[in-house]
Amino acid sequence: MQIGQHHHFGLAHLANYANETAYREDTQRWSNGEIFSDILTK
Numbered sequence: 799m800q801i802g803q804h805h806h807f808g809l810a811h812l813a814n815y816a817n818e819t820a821y822r823e824d825t826q827r828w829s830n831g832e833i834f835s836d837i838l839t840k
Contacts, residue, residue, distance in 0.1 A: 825833050 825836070828836075
């Protein structure tokens with residue numbers, strides 16, 4: 799007997815994923831220190 803699983807990603811999760819991806823793209827050339835300081839100030 800096999801029990802199927804359904805994984806659902808809500809809109810909030812999708813929005814968070816899109817925001818993180820955009821942030822990483824925008825800051826990909828920054829140093830780790832710059833990114834760390836930016837996150838702490840937000």
